[in-house]
Amino acid sequence: MPSQIVSLVVNGEPREFIARPGVTLLAVLREALGLTAAKRGCAQGSCGTCTVLVDDRPAPACLIAVETVADCSVRTLEGVAVGGNLDEVQSSFVDNFATQCGFCTAGMIMVAEALLDRDPDPSEEDVAEAISGNVCRCTGYRPIMIAILDAARRRRGESVEGIEGTAPARPAEEAVSR
Amino acid sequence: MAKLRGRGYASVNYPTGMNLGGDPSQALIHSTTTGTFVITLSSVDLGQGIKTIAAQCAAETLGLPIENVLVDTADTDTGPHCMGTFASRGTHRVGNAVIMAAAEARGVMLEVAAEELEVDAADLETDGTGLIKLKGSDEKSIHITDLALAAHFKHGRTISGRGIFLKEPSTPVPETGEMDPDSCQAHACTAAFVEVDDETGVVEVLELYNVYEIGRALNPAMATQQVEGGAWMGLSHALFETTEPYYPRRDHGPRDFAEYLMPGPADIPVQHSLFLERPAGNGPYGAKGIGEMTANAPIPAIANAVFDACGVRLTAMPFTPERVLRGLDALRGNA
Amino acid sequence: MTYRLAPIDKSPFAAEREDDFTVIGSVVQRSDARGHVTGRTEFFEDVAPPGLLHLKMHRSARHHARIRGVDLTEALAVPGVVRILTHADIPNNLYTPLKLIGVEPDDEPILAVDKVRYLGEPICAVVAESEAAALEGAARVRVDYEDLPAVFDVEEALAEGAPLVNEYHGRNFFTYEGHHCRRIRFGDVEKAFGQADHVFEWRYESAPIEQAPTETTGCVVIPQADGRLRIHSDTQACFFTLDNTALILGVPFNKLRIVGGTVGGGFGGKVDVIVEPVACVAAMMTDRPVKFVYNRYEEMQVSSPRAAERIYIKDAVMNDGRIIGRKVTLYVDSGAYARHTPYGTTKAAAHMPGPYSIPNVWADCHCVFTNRTPSSAMRGFGVTIGDFALESQMDRVARALSMDPLQLRLLNAYRDGDLKAHRKVAEGTALVEVVQKAAEMVGHELPEAYRRMSSTTREGL
CATH class of the missing domain: 3.90.1170.50 (Aldehyde oxidase/xanthine dehydrogenase, a/b hammerhead)
Structure with a gap:
């Protein structure tokens, strides 16, 4: 099969490139377009570090043959901060110490963007479910969940002052009683 | 069929620095002409935050705002030697090297300020906002930007410093094992609360209480990251992880995250953490290393909680449902 | 504040703490966070030289x-x-x-x-x-x-007639200055067993564990205009990698330059210098940039994991809970090659008998070769599995004596001035205090005498 010209709308900009058959969306983003925020953690769809939004839905870019998403809209982490200003999810990740090594961060934030776009007031369970395909080896997940819940509050315009973000998954008394 | 709850404890210590020592790290620091201090290292940040910690140590020692500090790492052409980021050594070794370098630079900074202000260097202090001033006086002061410019263009001085930390290597006595393995020891106690499903053998960790004595929490938010992220890893080791599930048999090894199991965001316990600080005499502002130890105490605490819940003593990691069920069967005489 | 901050309890050791700091002890934002949330942090694989x-x-x-x-x-x-x-x-x-x-x-x-x-x-x-x-x-x-016949179990590997794994060593164990294991000999453990009211012996074991950083191990090597090689690497130790790579290549050390320092998790898995030497040879032979990065399968099954261990602990215990002797026989599965496992095994020996003052200690810590992936460093190297065994043992001893497990620990906890089994005098200890605080947090009541114990005094002993 010959290479073909594929077009995508990447972070709002129409882009065209020559793609070998079967080349992944991740390879196109990282190598052809120089968008390296999405990472290759496993190249087999099991870690979530390459997550981008395809037509507003989270997708593992490492598993997608780019010709199968021709003409789709693709959003990457590079497209999130407008004019260098961090959005609510990004600033919440910073403020809540939700990053350590940073390798899973791009995927986590893209999943959070998709979640908050469809549900401005997610529950803790909704957040856990949304990021359940994304591996983080550093944080233990809770700081990331707190950051996403806090981002939702920020996006809803609620004050971020005094939010401790420590809401336990279940009441402590219940858990300790035997 | 019941869900059985139990509580277990573990208390541990952990050594700071490469075992037996002999693991130096260096730091260089210099001021730009406008008073930004650049720390040059070859140290690696794996996510634990050594760049931030190095900047904090330098800012504290210099007496300047942290905004005046930049960290340049890790390039072997420009950065001086660092043994590496392992053995809970980064904060301790690099922190000490940075403090030594910054102290030397501060000495030069105060000497030049003394000349500029025509006072004795010993009578000068820094206020943490960028001013170097005569103790007890608001009149006689100079800002670090003006001072750095003057040092460079007027006095021909370089405001700089060199630092190294080395714990001399110890050699064990082969017969007895006598040795000096560590620089200091951090301490922890974990209490784990679990629920065991006696039908499926699944162990759920409900809550983890972690108390850590770490010398000094140089950055309490980042110390919290280590404790809570490490506790998750300990839980994961305890219940899920291995590359050889039927060790010593070599087969059935997981190849990816679909097969190598770890607790996901819906499986995490509530964590309650507390720090104590007993500063180490040889630590940077008293700090001990805690990067590694945070995964350790949760594992036996969970094992002990499982026993408390259901009477099964787990002696092989990980504590899979299969092992729990086999233990329950043995208790019921069905083995 | 929106982050979850563990509080600091300043009451213990208050006299030893200074508090006169402006930057130390304060919550400074991570300097790398902005790069992480914008995707601008550069990891080694984000380098894409032409002709790779x-x-x-x-x-x-x-x-x-x-x-x-x-x-x-x-x-x-x-x-x-x-x-x-x-x-x-x-x-x-x-x-x-x-x-x-x-x-x-x-x-x-x-x-x-x-x-x-x-x-x-x-x-x-x-x-x-x-x-x-x-x-x-x-x-x-x-x-x-x-x-050839293979051996996979540490004790089978040490048995007479086992297949020889690695000819370099001649035997299936690492030799420590003429000894077949790293030893600790402190007091007279056999005498303690003779004097003890109870002797308890149990066995513990673990299987290999993968570091599993989200970024796999790798490097990109780029030949430079001046004939040198620039190595973009996620090594945990830049100079360690530079020095060993130069030795393997047989080139002057200053022919190489390592650029790194921003790593997507390590946990010990990126300490061994494995990918850089062969990638450098390839770059030198082709005079082109070369990338060698592990796939997830290699990271899981081929890169060095945390070693499997098998640990036997035998304790001499008095009716009041004092442990007067502890004998530890520990086997670390090094796999087919040594890597850093001899070091980790010595670290395991140094850690025995745990954070307790036990007057008679005997430990034999074996670094054993088997036909499996070489193990090496991982977070808690030499200690994590030992702690699982030690703290399970403490719980079992307490239960066997019908004693409160925290009181057993407080009674035996090491204090300032105690001589450890490796003959270093303990200082800066705080095990007593972390146990007391944990008890307080979970509402575990301790008798007054145990609440008054301290790492700095011998009160209550």
Whole structure:
């Protein structure tokens, strides 16, 4: 099969490139377009570090043959901060110490963007479910969940002052009683 | 069929620095002409935050705002030697090297300020906002930007410093094992609360209480990251992880995250953490290393909680449902 | 504040704490956070030099076998394959731990010569224009094996007549200055067993654990205008990598430059210097940039894991809970090669008998070779599995005596001034205080005498 010209709308900009058959969306983003925020953690769809939004839905870019998403809209982490200003999810990740090594961060934030776009007031369970395909080896997940819940509050315009973000998954008394 | 709850404890210590020592790290620091201090290292940040910690140590020692500090790492052409980021050594070794370098630079900074202000260097202090001033006086002061410019263009001085930390290597006595393995020891106690499903053998960790004595929490938010992220890893080791599930048999090894199991965001316990600080005499502002130890105490605490819940003593990691069920069967005489 | 901050309880050791700081002890934002949330943090694989070649390894399909022959014909015929490296191409074909400061052994080839000793051992490196071509080439290498008996269990490996894993060592264990294990000898443990009211002996074990950083191990090597090599790497130790790579390449140290420092998690898995030397050889032979990065399978099954351990602990215990003797026999599964496991085993010995003052201690810590992936450093190296055994043991002893498990720990906890089993005097101890605080947090009541105990006094003992 010959290479073909594929077009995508990447972070709002129409882009065209020559793609070998079967080349992944991740390879196109990282190598052809120089968008390296999405990472290759496993190249087999099991870690979530390459997550981008395809037509507003989270997708593992490492598993997608780019010709199968021709003409789709693709959003990457590079497209999130407008004019260098961090959005609510990004600033919440910073403020809540939700990053350590940073390798899973791009995927986590893209999943959070998709979640908050469809549900401005997610529950803790909704957040856990949304990021359940994304591996983080550093944080233990809770700081990331707190950051996403806090981002939702920020996006809803609620004050971020005094939010401790420590809401336990279940009441402590219940858990300790035997 | 019941869900059985139990509580277990573990208390541990952990050594700071490469075992037996002999693991130096260096730091260089210099001021730009406008008073930004650049720390040059070859140290690696794996996510634990050594760049931030190095900047904090330098800012504290210099007496300047942290905004005046930049960290340049890790390039072997420009950065001086660092043994590496392992053995809970980064904060301790690099922190000490940075403090030594910054102290030397501060000495030069105060000497030049003394000349500029025509006072004795010993009578000068820094206020943490960028001013170097005569103790007890608001009149006689100079800002670090003006001072750095003057040092460079007027006095021909370089405001700089060199630092190294080395714990001399110890050699064990082969017969007895006598040795000096560590620089200091951090301490922890974990209490784990679990629920065991006696039908499926699944162990759920409900809550983890972690108390850590770490010398000094140089950055309490980042110390919290280590404790809570490490506790998750300990839980994961305890219940899920291995590359050889039927060790010593070599087969059935997981190849990816679909097969190598770890607790996901819906499986995490509530964590309650507390720090104590007993500063180490040889630590940077008293700090001990805690990067590694945070995964350790949760594992036996969970094992002990499982026993408390259901009477099964787990002696092989990980504590899979299969092992729990086999233990329950043995208790019921069905083995 | 929106982050979850663990509080600091300043009451214990208040007299030893200074509090006169402006930056230390305060919550400073992480300097790398902005880069992480914008995707601008540069990791090694984000470097994309033009003309990049890709390296993939052909690995052993056997646990233990003699190599009768390697046939590269089909692999070299794959379109895009540029070169295939074998052991003959590696100037000094010996992995080395820390030779510059005298840490050996040199017991492991970079690329296998005439034998393979574990499943997945690298045999030859295929360098190609694309990753797909490199993978295809690696799959088409043909190796003719003569199978040898393999051993996988640490105690079986030490038994008479076990297959020899690694000829360099001559036996299936690492030799510590003439001893077959790292020893601790402190007091007289046998006498303690004779005097004890109770003797308890139990066994513990673990299986290998993967560091599993989200970023796999790898490097990009780029030949420079001045003839040097710039190595973008996710190593945990830049100079360690530089020095060992130069030794393997047989080039002056200043021919190499490592650029790194921003790593997607390590947890000990990126300490061994494995990918850089062979990638550098490939870059030198082709005079082009070369990338060698582990795939997830290699990271899981081939890169060195946390060692499996087997630990026997035998305690001499008095009716009041005092432990007067502890005998530890510990086996660390090093796999087929030493890597840093002899170091980790010494660290395990230094850690015994845990954070307790026990007057009679005997420990034999064995670093054992088997036909599996070499183990090496991981978070808590030499200690994590030991702590599982020690703290399970403490719980069992407490239950056997019908004693409160925290009181048992407080009674035996080491204090300032105690002589440890490795004969260093303890200072800066705080085990008593962390146990007391944990009890307080969970509402576990301790008697007054135990609440008054302290690491700095001998009160209550």
